[in-house]
Amino acid sequence: MYEADLRATAGRNMAGRVGAGANTRLPELYRTMRRIRTFEERVGELFVRGQSAGSMLHLSIGEESAAAGVCANLRDGDSFTTHHRGHGIFLARGADPARMMAEIGGKEAGYCHGKGGSMHIADMGLGHLGANAIVGGGIPAVVGAGLSARHHKTGAVSVAFFGDGATGQGILYESMNMAALWHLPCVFVCINNQYGMGTNIAQATANPNLHERAAAFGLAAETVDGLDVEAVAEAAERLVEGARAGKPAFLAVSCYRFYGHARKDKSPYRDPVEEEAGRRQDPVAFARAALIDRGLESESELDRLDTEIGAEMDATIDFTVAQTEPPLASMFRDVYAPEEPEPEPVRARIDRVLARD
Amino acid sequence: MALQELTYRDALRKALADAMTENPDVVILGEEVGRYGGAYGVTKDLIKEFGAERVIDTPISEPAIVGAAVGAAMTGLRPVAELMYVDFIGMTMDQLANQAAKIRYMFGGQIGVPMVLRTQGGTGRSAGAQHSQSLEAYVMHTPGLRLAMPATVADAYHLLRMALTKPDPVVFIEHKALYTMKESVDLDAEPLTWGKAAVRREGRDLVIVTYSRQLHYCLEAARTMSAQGIEATVIDLRTLNPLDFDTIRAHVERTGRAMVVSEGVMTAGVAAELSARITEECFDFLEDPVVRVTGEDIPISVSTVLETGSVPGPQLIADTALRMLAGRVPA
Ligand SMILES: Cc1ncc(C[n+]2csc(CCOP(=O)(O)OP(=O)(O)O)c2C)c(N)n1
Ligand SMILES: [Mg+2]
Numbered sequence: 001m002y003e004a005d006l007r008a009t010a011g012r013n014m015a016g017r018v019g020a021g022a023n024t025r026l027p028e029l030y031r032t033m034r035r036i037r038t039f040e041e042r043v044g045e046l047f048v049r050g051q052s053a054g055s056m057l058h059l060s061i062g063e064e065s066a067a068a069g070v071c072a073n074l075r076d077g078d079s080f081t082t083h084h085r086g087h088g089i090f091l092a093r094g095a096d097p098a099r100m101m102a103e104i105g106g107k108e109a110g111y112c113h114g115k116g117g118s119m120h121i122a123d124m125g126l127g128h129l130g131a132n133a134i135v136g137g138g139i140p141a142v143v144g145a146g147l148s149a150r151h152h153k154t155g156a157v158s159v160a161f162f163g164d165g166a167t168g169q170g171i172l173y174e175s176m177n178m179a180a181l182w183h184l185p186c187v188f189v190c191i192n193n194q195y196g197m198g199t200n201i202a203q204a205t206a207n208p209n210l211h212e213r214a215a216a217f218g219l220a221a222e223t224v225d226g227l228d229v230e231a232v233a234e235a236a237e238r239l240v241e242g243a244r245a246g247k248p249a250f251l252a253v254s255c256y257r258f259y260g261h262a263r264k265d266k267s268p269y270r271d272p273v274e275e276e277a278g279r280r281q282d283p284v285a286f287a288r289a290a291l292i293d294r295g296l297e298s299e300s301e302l303d304r305l306d307t308e309i310g311a312e313m314d315a316t317i318d319f320t321v322a323q324t325e326p327p328l329a330s331m332f333r334d335v336y337a338p339e340e341p342e343p344e345p346v347r348a349r350i351d352r353v354l355a356r357d
Numbered sequence: 358m359a360l361q362e363l364t365y366r367d368a369l370r371k372a373l374a375d376a377m378t379e380n381p382d383v384v385i386l387g388e389e390v391g392r393y394g395g396a397y398g399v400t401k402d403l404i405k406e407f408g409a410e411r412v413i414d415t416p417i418s419e420p421a422i423v424g425a426a427v428g429a430a431m432t433g434l435r436p437v438a439e440l441m442y443v444d445f446i447g448m449t450m451d452q453l454a455n456q457a458a459k460i461r462y463m464f465g466g467q468i469g470v471p472m473v474l475r476t477q478g479g480t481g482r483s484a485g486a487q488h489s490q491s492l493e494a495y496v497m498h499t500p501g502l503r504l505a506m507p508a509t510v511a512d513a514y515h516l517l518r519m520a521l522t523k524p525d526p527v528v529f530i531e532h533k534a535l536y537t538m539k540e541s542v543d544l545d546a547e548p549l550t551w552g553k554a555a556v557r558r559e560g561r562d563l564v565i566v567t568y569s570r571q572l573h574y575c576l577e578a579a580r581t582m583s584a585q586g587i588e589a590t591v592i593d594l595r596t597l598n599p600l601d602f603d604t605i606r607a608h609v610e611r612t613g614r615a616m617v618v619s620e621g622v623m624t625a626g627v628a629a630e631l632s633a634r635i636t637e638e639c640f641d642f643l644e645d646p647v648v649r650v651t652g653e654d655i656p657i658s659v660s661t662v663l664e665t666g667s668v669p670g671p672q673l674i675a676d677t678a679l680r681m682l683a684g685r686v687p688a
Binding site for chain 2: 326
């Protein structure tokens, strides 16, 4: 199926959008994608330098258009959840990359004080209801957020981002059914990077036309080619605004996971020819070429921007390395609300048992 | 007969391969068990040896994986379902606790569910709150489920082979920090007895009851204590259901002191059950209260500092035992 996608996009004429006008969002979309790409590259460096907390780092290189294109249509007050490959989405919603990197390094200065890490990053201030290490685990929360938005009449939309692998989870279908049944302002975004670990989507389902499932539940449902971030943004605009008006939606973004599942996976299960073709489906390079082609930016302007972003992201590593580990006693904090007593440490309990004469 | 150098991972793989060779009805199903070879490499290349119809890669659908294993077991297969992390057991709890565990009983003994659910748990990889838990208490709390937790390479092999002969569902929890542990083992040696604990070390002063990775920490602590004149008996439970309480009782009665060590959280955990039982059944022999050394009653952090700080290590075990015995035993 992806082969067909590749052929279709290879034959497409990028010049088709010349004249889309001065109000194009492409420069901003490019900038967002470039920041994601560079951030993810630095996450890889953090790992190599032995500064990351663990090796469960899932990079979103190759799928930046999903984050950039969808988030370009979200507003203050909207909320979202992500899967374990969610750095890019969070960045696209305005995260501070230094605090993100510090969290990935397990440092006190990170978004979750080193408790969450790469797979559990969150920021309620930006509407990020949480990244998740349980495949599908974050999906139903957007149904609840949709109920809240309806109840409080906020006009907010809630978006669940997840991978193609999560389409194997029953909870996705339970959630979409509820959203459709109750006309909730929810959007389900499936980032179809063709793989769940070593399993190609074609090995995980007999019908890889994922949007058809959502349509069957009564959602507005589309598949879009993630090579073209403008196409993603346009589809997302339609679907997000539809959801705001009470028509929940599903969007599958077709893309390719450029590297391994996690930092240490070299994808031995993938055909190198396929990999090479997949990596040519590069949304960042595609957008860059389009900007130059259409005369929206010059190559040197883009080089300058890329360098600037490189420096910004380099600084996140320096920041992280300089930060302190969370204090040991902080492990008891935030199990319950701050006004509640903290759990009693095992050591304190042992002390009491042993304190006899 | 021959000693061979094997890792815990190799031993598990060999147990699966040997069982599959012996019994054509043994099938494996789970995420990434086939082409990928298992998230921790336990099923590496089994698909090449036994084919994709016996080593079945599934979609990411945990409840259906376990549920399919239940149905397969009821209809003549010998399924080994794999959950990549024990942390996902909650998603499968209906199939496990309401279906697998109760089918024999609810249906008046007509049929059993001879399946094995292999999974792994524990800390040690900075894998965060949803990939580092020790959830054996969920299983031990459910009548109808057997529970094995190997701590050594030889046990990894033998317990898995035996689990695959048991008439009832066995949950088999490996420890993610043990996969690369190496031992010289003789797999043809007399197999262990299912349901019988192993006394890994004998000492006169106290009994330490433990299982899984904490065994190694307890043995290390016991060596430290020995250098200070305190001798501990260390019991490795191997299976938590069946539970070999006879062995525990015999050693508690002999030494008069017991400590229970588990990586799981303290409250309502495996150590709570063991401690209660030792207190109830060995009360007259105890010189001191049973002490639990366990994981903290908190989730696991991704920060390595907080992660290692929240579970027992050799030092806490040794310190606690030494304090327990301070001034009570002639040094
Ligand atoms: C419930 C659950 N099952 C299995 C896993 C192990 N796991 C982590 S990521 C992953 C693959 C997910 O694939 P996909 O949803 O396509 O996301 P991608 O990694 O491609 O971004 C698996 C099987 C998990 N974390 N949670
Ligand atoms: Mg995927």
